[in-house]
Amino acid sequence: MGARATSPPNAWARAALWPPTCCPPCRECLQNYVETRRSRRIAPALIWTRRQNSMQSEIYSMTDIAPTIAAILNVRTPAGALGRPIERIHRALNGSERLALLAPDALGMHPWTLWRDEMPYLSSLIDANHVVLRAVMPTITPVNFATMLTGGDQSVHAIATKADDLACESIFDTLAEAGRRGASVGQEDCTMTALVGRYAHVAERLPRFEDDLVADRVIRIARTQQPDFVITQLVTTDDVFHKHMPSSPEVIPYLHQTDDRLRLLVDALIPLGYGIMILADHGQHDTEKGRGSHGTEADEDSLVPCTWTR
Known part of the structure; x- marks a missing residue:
């Protein structure tokens, strides 16, 4: 030394x-x-097993999310859905008046396992209740948000970019059929506004790089309009992973911020009758260029934790 x-x-x-x-x-x-x-390039599933041996979990598919949402809200599952309700989540959130899906972009098993101690609130929720999901291919944002809402993979919903149109029903269609409403809150030029917002009954478009404003607007809409379903995308995690790599300590301050936003959202939404689901659309992996990337079928890109509370 x-x-x-x-x-x-x-x-x-x-x-x-x-x-x-x-x-x-x-x-x-x-x-x-x-x-x-x-050691930090070990497949996330292996790290999960080593560090959290008591938390081993069956891996579900992203196609199971739309059927789970439909079951919780007691509406029809979108036609074309390939998945089925995740019984543990359905059982826990059944009877919730409303449902909120909070999506910290790219916060997959790989970065969460590396930095779980830097996100104590989210980690406490995952420790209490969780399943592991595998994103559909390709593991990119528009494809997997489309899957969350339809229950279909790319062969069903036909989404390759955020500018594409859904080729099948979404949860917004079956909500409308039941006389209910869904809302989306996102940022300019992101999938939540460019894709999801075109199908939501209430759609809020906010400036880019404003996750705090997104969280505030979700709470305001929940209080004033009380949609039966609300979905939002927190993009900071994806941005900083791309810039620095998921394993870089430079991402830590941004993870603290995301953890605080999730706590704020959950604390505000539960008293309004919302059950909460938190999951990412995909993960990310490190590259030799010192940046983060995704899109592959590797566990770093495809495995994401999903937690819930009410």
Whole structure:
């Protein structure tokens, strides 16, 4: 170790920080760093098993989300849905007057497992109730939000980009059939406005890079208009993972912010009669270019935690 060392090298390894600030780079520091980065590329399902052995879970499909929403709200499942209701979620949220789906974009199993201690509120919900979902291919935002709303994969809903039109029914259609309403709240030029907002009965379009404003608007709509179903996309996580990589410590402050927003939303929505589902549309993986990416069938891109509360 260098003469200026003031803390053990494992401290840097645990935080995946490089270069270390407490000593000049040396072979031991470098080895700790390399081993840590390698360990963090373990498939998320394996990390999940090692760290949370008591929390092992069957993996469900993203196609199960629309049937689950329909079952909770007691409306017809969209025609063309390939999945079926997830009984654990249905049983827990059955009887909720309304339902909110909160989607922190790209917050899959891989980044959540790496940084679960930095998101204590979300982690407490996942520890209490969770299933693991596998996103449909390709693991990109428009495709998987379309799947959440229709229960179909890309061969059914025909969505490849946020500009495409749904080729099948969505949960908004079956809500309308039952005389009920659904709302979406999203940001300019994001999937929630460009795609989902075209089908929602109440659609709010807000400025880009304004997750705080999105959270505030969801709460306002829930209080004033009380839609039976509301869905929103928090995009900060996806943005910072793309910029820095999911494993970079630079994402930590943004994860703190997202955790605070989720707590704010849940605390405000539950007293209004909303059951809550929280899940991402996909995950992300690190690249050699030092940025995050997704779209593949790898576990880092496709496995996402889903939790719920009421």
